[in-house]
Structure formats: structure tokens, C-alpha cells
Amino acid sequence: MTAPGAPPPRRELALADLERRIIACRRCPRLVEWRERVAREKRAAFRDEEYWGRPLPGFGDLDARVYVLGLAPAAHGGNRTGRVFTGDRSADWLFASLHRTGFANQPTSTHPGDGLALDGAWVGAAVRCAPPANRPLPGERDNCLPYAGEELRALEAVRVVVCLGGFAWDAAARVLELPRPRPRFARGAEHALPGGRTLLGCYHPSQQNTFTGKLTEAMLDAVFARARELSGLGGTTTGPPGADPAPAAPPQS
Numbered sequence: 001m002t003a004p005g006a007p008p009p010r011r012e013l014a015l016a017d018l019e020r021r022i023i024a025c026r027r028c029p030r031l032v033e034w035r036e037r038v039a040r041e042k043r044a045a046f047r048d049e050e051y052w053g054r055p056l057p058g059f060g061d062l063d064a065r066v067y068v069l070g071l072a073p074a075a076h077g078g079n080r081t082g083r084v085f086t087g088d089r090s091a092d093w094l095f096a097s098l099h100r101t102g103f104a105n106q107p108t109s110t111h112p113g114d115g116l117a118l119d120g121a122w123v124g125a126a127v128r129c130a131p132p133a134n135r136p137l138p139g140e141r142d143n144c145l146p147y148a149g150e151e152l153r154a155l156e157a158v159r160v161v162v163c164l165g166g167f168a169w170d171a172a173a174r175v176l177e178l179p180r181p182r183p184r185f186a187r188g189a190e191h192a193l194p195g196g197r198t199l200l201g202c203y204h205p206s207q208q209n210t211f212t213g214k215l216t217e218a219m220l221d222a223v224f225a226r227a228r229e230l231s232g233l234g235g236t237t238t239g240p241p242g243a244d245p246a247p248a249a250p251p252q253s
Contacts, residue, residue: 011062011154011155011156012062014150014154015062015151015154018057018147018150018151018154019057021147022055022056022057022128022147023054023055023056023057025055025128025129027143027144028129028137028139028140028143028144030131030132030137030140031127031129031130031131031136031140032129034075034129034130034131034132035053035054035055035075035079035129035130036053038051038053038075038076038079038130039051039052039053039079039080040053042076042080043076043080046076046080049080051079051080052078052079052080052081052082053079054082054129055128055129056073056078056079056082056083056084056125056128056129057084057124057128057147058084058122058123058124058125058148058151059083059084059118059122059123060118060121060122060123061118061119061120061121061122062155063120063157064118064120064121064122064155064157064158065120065121065157065158065159065160065231065232065233066103066120066121066122066158066159066160066161066162066224066227066228066231066233067121067122067124067151067152067155067158067160067161067162068094068098068121068122068123068124068162068164069124069125069126069148069161069162069163069164069168069171069172070084070085070090070094070123070124070125070126070164070165070168070204071125071126071127071134071136071164071165071167071168071204072125072126072127072128072129072130072131072134072136073125073128073129073130074087074088074090074130074134075130076088077090077091078125078130079129079130081110081111081112082111082112083109083111083112084123084124084125085109085123086109086110086111086112087109087110087111089205089207089210090204090205090206090207091108091109091110092108092109093205093210093215093217093220094109094123094164094205094220095107095108095109095116096108096217097205097217097220097221097224098118098121098224100217100221101221101224101225101227101228102119102120102228102233103118103119103120103121103224103228104116104117104118104119104121105117105118105119120228120231120233122151122155122158124147124148124151125144125148125168126141126144126145126148126167126168126171126172127140127141127144128144128147129144136167141167141171142174145171145174145175148171148172148175149175152175152176158197159196159197159198159230159231159232160197160198160199160200160227160230160231161176161193161197161198161199161200162200162201162202162223162224162227163185163199163200163201163202164202164203164204164205165185165202165203165204165206166185167204168204169185169189169199169201170182170185172199173199176193176199178191178193183199185201186201187201187202187203187215187219187223188200188201188202188222188223188226189201190226190230198230200223200226200227200230201223202215202219202220202223203215203219205220
């Protein structure tokens with residue numbers, strides 16, 4: 001803890017500078033046009049709200065040992081609320097699981113200032129702007145990836161990178177400059193990284209995956225329980241009562 005009156009640690013300064021640069025970013029004209037158009041036109045259910053309409057930095061525990069990497073903000077989720085994985089169904093699933101597995105103090109993420117606090121985890125995204133149809137272009141991905149790289153360098157305690165989906169898995173492999181052939185994505189896939197870190201795969205908690213049962217609460221909880229184990233945080237309650245984690249699925253992207 002920083003003593004009263006002492007200057008912020010270098011890590012905090014680095015992340016604060018990174019946050020300013022992310023929020024001001026306008027590198028990708030297609031994403032800028034889309035995020036701002038969505039913020040102007042809005043969804044009917046949120047017509048009385050002021051949308052954020054800008055890129056989103058990551059957030060969480062500065063001493064995080066687990067880094068959660070998603071795809072990109074949702075148009076009417078993070079792009080509306082101003083915090084990644086906040087205000088949409090994917091956020092409902094993610095933070096309910098993080099709460100059950102001891103990483104979050106509450107099971108919901110609805111808006112900044114809602115009381116959410118993370119313990120041992122940091123949440124970011126491969127692409128920081130909401131993309132049309134949730135599909136960033138390769139060049140947009142490459143423009144954004146250095147931001148995740150800077151977060152990981154600043155968060156020196158991170159030991160596990162949880163990748164939510166094949167896109168995030170590939171993005172992490174690029175950020176970490178893994179040599180080819182790169183490890184294949186699958187739910188529960190693990191790949192040891194230099195320096196004692198581990199890449200850990202999980203399906204994205206999208207409505208498509210959760211509605212169809214491709215990803216269940218027990219599956220998601222099992223991944224975060226494994227992340228706790230690999231990161232040295234120790235065990236905690238996993239999964240909804242009475243649920244057994246399903247076996248890992250075969251590799252796919």
C-alpha cells in the first residue's frame with residue numbers, strides 16, 4: 001500500500017497513462033465510426049442513457065495473478081457503460097462465475113460505481129472498441145494488441161492468462177509472441193509460457209454459447225478454479241451447487 005503523501009508506484013503511473021491513451025485512441029476509422037454511431041442512435045431500452053462511445057481500458061486488481069482476456073466490448077454493453085464486460089449478458093455470466101470462484105466481491109457488473117471490486121484478477125479485451133457484428137478486422141486487432149501487452153507488462157504478478165474464446169487465444173499468442181506452430185485453442189486448454197505463466201482457454205460467455213449449452217456455469221467455474229490453482233491463489237467454491245464440471249471439449253477456434 002502506498003504511504004499517504006507518497007508518489008504513486010511506477011506500475012500505477014504506467015497503467016494510468018495507458019488508460020488515457022486507450023480512451024483517446026482513434027487508430028481504426030471503421031471502429032470509431034461504429035462505436036460513435038451506436039452511441040448516438042442507442043438501443044430503445046437505453047435511449048435515456050448517455051453512452052460512453054469510446055475505447056475501454058482494462059480494470060481490476062493491480063496485484064492480479066489472473067488476467068482475463070475477452071474479445072471486444074459489446075455495442076450496448078461496455079460501449080454504453082464505459083467498462084469492459086459491464087451491462088450485458090456476457091457480463092452477467094462472467095462476473096457471476098468470478099464471484100463464485102472468489103475473484104469478485106459481487107456477482108453483477110452493471111455500471112461503473114456499482115461497487116464491483118476484483119481480487120486477484122484483471123479483465124481486459126483484445127480489441128478495445130465495439131466492432132460491427134462483434135467481428136474486428138485483422139488490422140484492427142493488430143492496432144489494439146499492444147495495449148494488452150502493456151497491461152501484462154505492468155501487471156507483473158500475473159501468472160495465468162485466461163482467454164475467453166479462440167479470438168482471444170490467438171490474440172494472446174500474438175501479444176506473447178509465441179512461436180509457430182502455436183498451441184490450439186480449446187476449453188480447458190493449457191499452455192506453459194516463459195517466466196512461469198500459463199495460457200488457459202475457455203469458451204466466451206456469449207449468448208450463442210450459453211443459450212446452446214456449449215458453455216455452462218460449471219464449465220466456466222472449472223476454468224476459473226483452475227486459474228486459481230495455477231496462479232497459486234488456492235482453491236475456493238466452484239460452480240453452482242450440485243453441478244459437476246463437464247469434460248473439456250476437443251480443440252476448435
